[in-house]
Amino acid sequence: MSKDNNLITVQDLHVYYGQLEALKGVTMNFKKNEITAVIGPSGCGKSTLLKTINRLNDLVANVTVTGTIKVDDQNVYAPNMDAVELRKQVGMLFQQPNPFPFSIYDNVTYGLRISGEKNKTVLDEAVEKSLQAAAIWDEVKDRLHDNALGLSGGQQQRICIARVLATKPKVILMDEPTSALDPISSDKIERTMLKLKEDYSIVIVTRNMQQASRISDRTAFFLAGELIEFGETRDIFMQPQKKETEDYISGRFG
Amino acid sequence: MNNDEIRASLLKRSRASKNELFGKIISGLCIAIIVAVVVSIFYFVASKGLATFFHDKVNLWKFLTGTIWNPSTTDAQGHPQVGALPMIIGSFAVTFLAAIVATPFAIGAAVFMTEISPRIGRKVLQPVIELLVGIPSVVYGFIGLSVVVPFVRHTFGGSGFGILSGTFVLFVMILPTVTSMTVDALNSVPRNYREASLALGATRWQTIYKVVLRASVSGIITAVVFGMSRAFGEALAVQMVIGNAMLLPSNLISPASTLTSVLTMGMGNSVMGSLSNNALWSLALLLLIMPLIFNIIIRWIGKRGAMH
Numbered sequence: 001m002s003k004d005n006n007l008i009t010v011q012d013l014h015v016y017y018g019q020l021e022a023l024k025g026v027t028m029n030f031k032k033n034e035i036t037a038v039i040g041p042s043g044c045g046k047s048t049l050l051k052t053i054n055r056l057n058d059l060v061a062n063v064t065v066t067g068t069i070k071v072d073d074q075n076v077y078a079p080n081m082d083a084v085e086l087r088k089q090v091g092m093l094f095q096q097p098n099p100f101p102f103s104i105y106d107n108v109t110y111g112l113r114i115s116g117e118k119n120k121t122v123l124d125e126a127v128e129k130s131l132q133a134a135a136i137w138d139e140v141k142d143r144l145h146d147n148a149l150g151l152s153g154g155q156q157q158r159i160c161i162a163r164v165l166a167t168k169p170k171v172i173l174m175d176e177p178t179s180a181l182d183p184i185s186s187d188k189i190e191r192t193m194l195k196l197k198e199d200y201s202i203v204i205v206t207r208n209m210q211q212a213s214r215i216s217d218r219t220a221f222f223l224a225g226e227l228i229e230f231g232e233t234r235d236i237f238m239q240p241q242k243k244e245t246e247d248y249i250s251g252r253f254g
Numbered sequence: 255m256n257n258d259e260i261r262a263s264l265l266k267r268s269r270a271s272k273n274e275l276f277g278k279i280i281s282g283l284c285i286a287i288i289v290a291v292v293v294s295i296f297y298f299v300a301s302k303g304l305a306t307f308f309h310d311k312v313n314l315w316k317f318l319t320g321t322i323w324n325p326s327t328t329d330a331q332g333h334p335q336v337g338a339l340p341m342i343i344g345s346f347a348v349t350f351l352a353a354i355v356a357t358p359f360a361i362g363a364a365v366f367m368t369e370i371s372p373r374i375g376r377k378v379l380q381p382v383i384e385l386l387v388g389i390p391s392v393v394y395g396f397i398g399l400s401v402v403v404p405f406v407r408h409t410f411g412g413s414g415f416g417i418l419s420g421t422f423v424l425f426v427m428i429l430p431t432v433t434s435m436t437v438d439a440l441n442s443v444p445r446n447y448r449e450a451s452l453a454l455g456a457t458r459w460q461t462i463y464k465v466v467l468r469a470s471v472s473g474i475i476t477a478v479v480f481g482m483s484r485a486f487g488e489a490l491a492v493q494m495v496i497g498n499a500m501l502l503p504s505n506l507i508s509p510a511s512t513l514t515s516v517l518t519m520g521m522g523n524s525v526m527g528s529l530s531n532n533a534l535w536s537l538a539l540l541l542l543i544m545p546l547i548f549n550i551i552i553r554w555i556g557k558r559g560a561m562h
Contacts, residue, residue: 059449084455087452094449094450096446098447100469101469110456111455114451167454
């Protein structure tokens with residue numbers, strides 16, 4: 001861990017999809033045990049940033065990345081970096097709840113099983129702990145072997161959180177995790193996130209500015225692939241330094 | 255005056271409504287003809303096939319379990335010798351063996367086409383598979399006769415005719431069908447399952463066999479059962495390589511027969527209404543019922559799959 005508590009450092013990051021430059025020289029860092037919100041209009045590069053951190057962008061053809069990203073002082077794009085190992089340390093939650101069409105138990109233990117964990121006691125314990133941390137244990141403890149697709153959208157998303165937590169990542173990237181959910185489910189997930197902050201670092205991409213202001217410690221505002229402003233959430237929302245930021249959070253565009 | 259004109263035009267059938275009625279009658283007629291054809295085929299096959307049991311008083315159990323097929327002769331008790339067991343076993347043996355051999359290849363090819371190299375899959379393999387589906391069965395049979403039978407003879411001994419050769423030929427015949435249906439099954443697995451798996455630190459291979467294949471298991475089973483249904487009903491190609499001996503098969507390389515091969519061999523040589531003719535119709539009835547059962551299995555799997 002570096003001295004200033006930075007878990008992820010991003011240095012002059014450019015990402016190109018073919019000719020299109022999706023991120024134009026981004027430099028920022030994400031601190032440990034904080035929630036960092038990334039806001040900005042559609043197509044500004046928020047999701048690209050997340051997918052670049054866990055190298056899920058590798059799956060896209062024609063993608064070029066320059067600059068450096070370090071997670072816990074390991075260079076993510078170093079030639080000897082194992083993307084599979086990286087993704088075990090950097091969990092991700094998607095916009096659409098995407099539990100596998102298996103039982104709740106199989107969903108939560110998936111990450112451990114692919115790492116070779118077979119001990120039933122370890123798996124059982126991980127299921128209970130992760131589901132409790134994701135605040136859904138009480139709702140599903142009696143039907144762990146039911147298909148996860150039978151749950152409501154909000155429950156499914158919390159199963160996905162539990163599935164990520166079971167692998168004990170250092171960081172959790174969340175890509176608009178509540179945009180497909182109703183307000184009550186969103187609220188539950190937000191509360192869960194605030195609790196998770198004690199043990200994990202969270203980066204959340206969101207289009208909901210109230211959400212960003214409610215839960216995040218720091219906020220980054222992106223526009224057209226550039227990091228416009230980044231600082232304490234309170235400062236960003238109360239006294240933004242840049243005109244674009246002010247325009248965006250006051251709803252004048254985007 | 256003007257009002258009357260409007261009333262008159264509303265009460266008269268318009269050109270458009272006449273057209274609609276005409277269309278309804280045409281499509282209704284077509285459906286009626288199709289239904290009538292299907293029902294009369296069923297009725298015809300059933301009435302002929304059941305005549306063996308009701309008219310000629312053959313015991314159904316003896317028909318299904320008897321091992322001697324010689325309808326023109328009778329056994330010691332005076333019962334006609336129509337034991338279909340050798341053909342039933344032959345049919346099921348080639349069907350199941352072909353499916354067992356074809357399934358791994360089909361899954362492998364489908365995984366390559368959907369997960370590993372979709373571009374080559376779409377541009378090269380898809381047309382190849384469609385071509386394979388379109389080859390007439392007599393061509394497969396001819397190739398089987400000139401290549402597979404000698405190969406089996408040299409490698410495993412015997413005459414080369416038998417269940418093993420039939421299995422090889424059917425395997426090649428059903429492979430494209432099973433593959434393309436498996437491809438559909440794999441493609442219907444939502445993309446976000448794959449993303450979720452990779453994001454959890456799974457390798458591509460783990461994602462394929464622990465998520466994609468598992469999520470599409472009912473689709474794959476449907477593909478295999480569909481292939482089996484095709485294999486079960488295939489006549490010509492099998493008849494050319496199986497040897498057509500109406501004996502209970504004792505091994506995979508001795509000549510045997512299937513329901514279809516006995517039917518194609520025998521149908522020219524019997525007189526309508528005679529026992530040997532009726533016995534052939536009973537085989538046809540069996541061949542009609544089995545795909546029905548396969549279809550029911552497919553639907554049942556589909557329903558179970560839809561519930562998940």
